[in-house]
Amino acid sequence: MSEQLIIFDTTLRDGEQSPGASMTKDEKLRIARQLERLKVDVIEAGFAASSNGDFEAVRAIAAAVRESTICSLARANDRDIARAAEALKGAARSRIHTFIATSELHMEKKLRRTREQVLEQAIQAVRFARNLCGDIEFSPEDGYRSDPEFLARVVEAVIAEGATTINIPDTVGYAIPELYGNFIKNLRERVPNSDKAIWSVHCHNDLGMAVANSLAGVQIGGARQVECTINGLGERAGNCSLEEVVMAVKTRRDYFGLDVNIDATQIVSASRLVSQTTGFVVQPNKAVVGANAFAHASGIHQDGVLKARDTYEIMRAEDVGWAANKIVLGKLSGRNAFKQRLQELGIALESEAEVNNAFVRFKDLADRKN
């Protein structure tokens, strides 16, 4: 039996941290229901302690969604963790996700704490959380830029306290796929109790490599959870995009050998809902969910796709929720695509000569329009 890759969606938490993407409780609830239809394993519904609005949103999602695990983020302190636990009370399955920064830069300049203080705070936080919830995720923020030896000490200690998922964020999108994959692999080897937790990747897209880095974390590093957002929404250049990472694993199952629970036919609806809700337009050439992702404009490609779609398509548009692929007629189109469109429109031309004639006139018009 093949292994499962857990899909953890953080559109409603990290995605919402995108400037201008803040959502109301009702909007979040609508998106959470769509994420449930998408069969996301874990929904990070918000950061309950950050505001009363977010607390209420997490609470409402926990009460409404039954199929996915509902998670709230919490800083590594008792107040945040208690607030998260309170908001998650009504959930069928809940998770508390607690974090603290472990890179020298963040500890010294932001937290103004020593290594030993941070280690102790992480231990106390996980111990406190574990008494409130059986499913605890721990993230060392800026993990990828942390000293591996210190990071290993922190991770070993929080697993010993009962953390069930260890997430290693590339908080600032600094990683390179091979290096990030090996970072996770080496860290797992360094931590004696690493087999007691599921390892997770969380990559930001500052250098456009969030999906590639996440996949390397899975393939080289052995992570079995990916954190991602719909349309790659997120702070600065965004997070790892759910639709891209999921379709990479599904389409290249021959390489990854992993199963995902996701119902891919819900992807386009999820993408549209998030885009409409936040006002963040999806670029036309965006993989999987862009308007042109399955559109063919060149005559050679159109002819190929009409004869056998796999000549130019590696996924079926219908499988990710589009009505069908799109043959876009324009000045680059070929006669075959033109003839097919006439048939679809119910226009019956008597002879091949008539088709040829109409095609010449169409090309002339398209040349002038383009």
Ligand code: KIV
């Ligand atoms: O990017 C990050 O480090 C985070 C953590 C809170 C997991 O979002």
Ligand code: ZN
């Ligand atoms: Zn993040």
